[in-house]
Amino acid sequence: MNLFLVDGFYLLAAMLFVGGIKGLTRPRTAVRGNQMAAIGMLVAVVVTLLDKSILSYEWILGGVVLGSLIGTVLATRIQMTAMPQMVALLNGFGGGASLCVAAASFLGLAETEGLQGLVALVAICVTLLIGAVTLTGSAVAFAKLQELLPGRPLGFRGIRGFNLLLFVAVLALAGSLISGSGDSGILILLSVLALVLGVTLVMPIGGADMPVVIALLNSYSGLAAAAAGFIMGNSVLVVSGALVGASGIILTRIMCVAMNRSLAGVLFGSMGEAGGPVMDADEVYAGKVKSSSPEEVGMLLESARRVVIVPGFGLAMAQAQHAVRDLADSLERRGIEVIYGLHPVAGRMPGHMNVLLAEAEVAYDKMQPMEEVNALFEQTDVAIVIGANDVTNPMAREDKGSPIYGMPILNVDKARTVVVVKRSLSPGFAGLPNPLFARDNCLMLFGDGKKAIMELTAAVNESI
Amino acid sequence: MEILILQISLFVLAVFLGVELITKVPATLHTPLMSGSNAISGITLVGALLAAGAGDGAGLWVPVLGMIAVTLATINVVGGFLVTNRMLRMFRPRKVSTPTAAKGGVSHESVPG
Numbered sequence: 193m194n195l196f197l198v199d200g201f202y203l204l205a206a207m208l209f210v211g212g213i214k215g216l217t218r219p220r221t222a223v224r225g226n227q228m229a230a231i232g233m234l235v236a237v238v239v240t241l242l243d244k245s246i247l248s249y250e251w252i253l254g255g256v257v258l259g260s261l262i263g264t265v266l267a268t269r270i271q272m273t274a275m276p277q278m279v280a281l282l283n284g285f286g287g288g289a290s291l292c293v294a295a296a297s298f299l300g301l302a303e304t305e306g307l308q309g310l311v312a313l314v315a316i317c318v319t320l321l322i323g324a325v326t327l328t329g330s331a332v333a334f335a336k337l338q339e340l341l342p343g344r345p346l347g348f349r350g351i352r353g354f355n356l357l358l359f360v361a362v363l364a365l366a367g368s369l370i371s372g373s374g375d376s377g378i379l380i381l382l383s384v385l386a387l388v389l390g391v392t393l394v395m396p397i398g399g400a401d402m403p404v405v406i407a408l409l410n411s412y413s414g415l416a417a418a419a420a421g422f423i424m425g426n427s428v429l430v431v432s433g434a435l436v437g438a439s440g441i442i443l444t445r446i447m448c449v450a451m452n453r454s455l456a457g458v459l460f461g462s463m464g465e466a467g468g469p470v471m472d473a474d475e476v477y478a479g480k481v482k483s484s485s486p487e488e489v490g491m492l493l494e495s496a497r498r499v500v501i502v503p504g505f506g507l508a509m510a511q512a513q514h515a516v517r518d519l520a521d522s523l524e525r526r527g528i529e530v531i532y533g534l535h536p537v538a539g540r541m542p543g544h545m546n547v548l549l550a551e552a553e554v555a556y557d558k559m560q561p562m563e564e565v566n567a568l569f570e571q572t573d574v575a576i577v578i579g580a581n582d583v584t585n586p587m588a589r590e591d592k593g594s595p596i597y598g599m600p601i602l603n604v605d606k607a608r609t610v611v612v613v614k615r616s617l618s619p620g621f622a623g624l625p626n627p628l629f630a631r632d633n634c635l636m637l638f639g640d641g642k643k644a645i646m647e648l649t650a651a652v653n654e655s656i
Numbered sequence: 657m658e659i660l661i662l663q664i665s666l667f668v669l670a671v672f673l674g675v676e677l678i679t680k681v682p683a684t685l686h687t688p689l690m691s692g693s694n695a696i697s698g699i700t701l702v703g704a705l706l707a708a709g710a711g712d713g714a715g716l717w718v719p720v721l722g723m724i725a726v727t728l729a730t731i732n733v734v735g736g737f738l739v740t741n742r743m744l745r746m747f748r749p750r751k752v753s754t755p756t757a758a759k760g761g762v763s764h765e766s767v768p769g
Contacts, residue, residue, distance in 0.1 A: 209696050210673065216689050217680040219747045226692050226744055230737040233699065240702045247711030251723040255708060259730025266731070267738035275687055275743075282694045282736050285728040289700045292725035296707035300718045311660055410690050414697045418667060424706065429699050430663050431670040436697040438674025443686060536683060543686030550746040561683045 201239040202428035208232025209432050213439070219556050236428055272551045273508045276406055276541040280334040283409045287326025290416035291383065294319035297423045298369075298379055310370065315422035317366035320379075321386045322416040328390030330409050336399055337540065343399025351396055352460060358389045393459070400621035401458045403541045404447045408455075411440020443542050450536035450562075452588070452599035473625035477617055480630035484637050486644065489574075489611050490651030492635075496573035498529045500565060502602055503549070505539050506579020506614075510641035513552035516578065519649040520554070526652075531558050533565035533575075533602050535583040566603050575607035578641050581620030584612075586628055596622050610634045613644045688743045695736025701729035 209232045215225015246252070270278045294316045301312060335341040348354075365382040397405055414436025421429025448455050493499060501516060520530040532549060539545035546559050560568075569575065577584055580602075587594040588601045604610045605628055612629060614636065619625060628634055637644050681689050708722030 209699075210677070212696075213674075213677050213681075213689075213693065216685055216692060217677070217682070219682075219685060219744075222685055222688065222747060223741065223744045226688070226737060226740045229692060229696055230741075233695070233701075233733055233737070236699060236702055237705065240705045241709075243706065245706060246709030247713075248709055248719070251708040251719045252705055252726055255704070255723040255726025256730050259727040259732075260734045262727075263731040263734030263736075264738060267735045267742065270739060272743070275691070275739075278735075278739060279687075279690050279694060282691065282732050283697075285735075286694060286697045286700065286732045289698070289704055289725045289729035289732060292721045292728065293700055293703040293707055296710075296718045296721035296725065297703070299721070300707065300710055300714050407690070410694055410697075413694060417697045417700045420700050420703045422663060424703055425659060425663065426702060427663060427666055429702060430667050432696050432699040434667045434670035435674040435677075436693045438671045439678045439689065439693040442675060442678045443690060446683075446686075534683070541687055542690065543683055543688070546684040547687045547743050547746070550743070553746075556684050556747050559684055 198239055198243065199427070201235055202426070205232040205236035205239075206428050206431040208235065209435060213435060272548055273511075274338075275544060275547060276402065276539075277334050277337045279541065280330045280337060280406050280409065283406065283413045284327050284330030284334065286413035287323045287330060287409070287416050289323075290319050290413070290420045291323030291327055293420050294323060294423060295379060295383065297420075299376060309372075312423050313370045313372070315419050317369055317382070319416055319419040319423060320383055321362060321366070322412050322419060324383055324386035325390040325393065326409055326412040326416055328387045329394040329405070329412075330390075332391055332394040333402055333405050333409065336394075337402055343402075345396045345398045347392070347396040351392055355389060355392050358385055358392065362386055362389065397458065401451075401453070403537060403544075404444055404451070404453070404455070404458045406541050407440055407443040407447055408459075409440075411437050411444060414438075414440055446536060447542055450600060452596065473617065473619070476625040476627050477630050481617065482635055484611070484635035486637065486647035486651045489635065489637055489648055490655060492609055492611070493523060493528070493574055493648070493652055494526070494655055496523075496528055498531070498568070498572050499523055500531050500533045500569065500572045500575045500604070500607065502533045502535075502575060502577045502580050502584060502604055503538060503545055504535075504578065504580025504583065505545075506581075507641055508539065508545070508548050508579070510579065512578065512642035512645055513548050513554075515642050515645040515649070517549075517552040517554055519645050519652070520558075522649050522652045531560050531565065531568070533562065533604075534559055535562050535580070535600075535602055538580060538583065562600060562602055566606075569603050569606035572607040574609050574611060575604040576611045576613065577604055578613045578645065581614070581626055582622045582624070584628055585620075585622070585624060585626045586631075587624065587626075594624065596624065604628065605631055605633065608633065611637055613637045613639070613641055615640065685744075685747070688740050688747075691736050691743065692740040695733050695740060698729045698732035698736060701726065701733055704729045 208228050212225045212229030215221040298316050362385050414433045418430050418433025523530050584604045588596045588599040704725035708726045710718045
């Protein structure tokens with residue numbers, strides 16, 4: 193095929209990607225958007241296969257068959273609760289692919305003379321670095337999310353200095369490659385150091401910050417693809433990589449804002465965190481926590497006009513999405529308005545809780561983001577908090593000395609009554625007591641989330 | 657030189673376009689956005705195909721690395737688009753939300769027919 197036609201088809205693929213992402217801006221068009229992007233990918237692949245620089249197809253066939261098989265099994269088997277692990281894994285594979293492409297390009301590089309060669313070498317080094325860090329960083333994130341590794345920050349004293357040292361060494365090796373004096377030995381050493389760097393960068397980051405890390409690695413996987421595009425002078429890689437890179441960065445920012453943390457704080461701060469004067473849990477709760485029963489809450493719900501359900505990851509852990517939907521159905525049959533209030537970090541990655549609720553067939557227009565639902569709490573009769581803790585902690589609004597001060601929260605305490613479904617008074621990720629539980633308008637419903645919700649539904653149904 | 661500048665411009669413009677588009681994606685769709693954009697980043701597959709198909713003249717390592725890259729990128733692409741599709745199908749608007757409630761498995765004995 194002539195070059196003009198090839199570039200034309202690559203442009204078509206890039207346009208389909210852009211159109212696909214545009215489709216994702218509305219739930220109604222999202223399925224079609226995703227299909228559009230997939231067709232774009234197909235176009236790009238087919239055009240590439242027709243390229244005359246491809247001489248043999250055996251290796252390609254093997255890779256495509258194996259990859260499709262693994263990809264299909266992963267995509268159809270994965271539980272919705274495990275979606276963060278899945279995305280982490282896919283990010284890692286993307287990074288790994290870019291790493292291999294960069295290494296192959298270096299070995300296959302015909303001429304390193306002149307500007308063309310220089311650009312290619314710089315791009316190869318950048319791709320190697322980002323690809324390798326994405327591969328092993330994602331592997332660590334996956335292991336933490338899958339609980340193969342403990343969620344707490346891991347590492348050793350001086351890990352930050354060690355990382356800096358590694359980074360400098362990587363730059364030095366890259367420098368010698370770019371100057372043209374490097375051989376494949378240097379290339380391997382550079383890749384190994386970058387792979388180690390990916391591990392030691394993500395190890396010290398705590399489990400609660402994993403959503404930020406996944407979003408950032410998502411961005412890296414895109415940037416690695418874009419860098420690979422610079423190696424080959426391929427514009428479709430540059431454009432699509434840039435799109436994904438931008439997407440990941442924006443999501444990273446959203447997650448950081450929602451957790452009231454700076455990106456630097458997430459990436460480098462977690463080991464050195466000093467514990468300030470932590471509020472004593474007994475003092476906060478002493479004699480003020482009211483325990484309730486499903487019957488009592490059931491009666492409360494019957495006279496309600498608007499109920500807001502605030503789910504957290506605890507709900508997904510208890511697999512209680514369907515039970516919650518049943519409760520909402522029972523309430524709606526009685527003419528009670530039910531909405532779901534979702535904090536941006538509910539769940540373990542951006543928008544995770546929405547997917548879990550959608551799986552339980554909750555209509556998406558009933559899921560309200562934090563800003564909108566916060567405006568409704570004052571006209572809400574009952575707010576039911578299930579498996580969420582820190583995101584409802586009024587200390588974030590009121591206690592200037594608190595470590596979570598300034599974090600945007602769901603103002604459930606503004607509702608007439610708050611019902612908290614929880615196993616015990618144990619603290620959330622932030623390790624803080626929640627003064628919400630001691631409020632006058634708060635009722636605790638102790639027990640397993642799923643069982644408690646089912647009992648509540650039964651209580652509501654019985655009273656009809 | 658001109659090609660490089662052209663590509664850098666493309667990169668910068670695509671970043672701007674991405675920012676514009678993605679800030680419009682509602683929070684509800686952020687997880688599918690991540691898995692979907694992840695599948696798009698599997699575009700490295702194009703580079704992987706070229707490396708894997710380089711033929712015998714390129715030595716052994718180029719096609720081997722190429723094949724590993726093709727495998728990883730294909731997992732990325734196929735897995736990413738399929739799982740995104742699976743998620744997005746759950747977000748399809750439903751006309752009636754009650755019929756499925758009847759088989760919800762909660763004590764419905766007490767619900768009058």
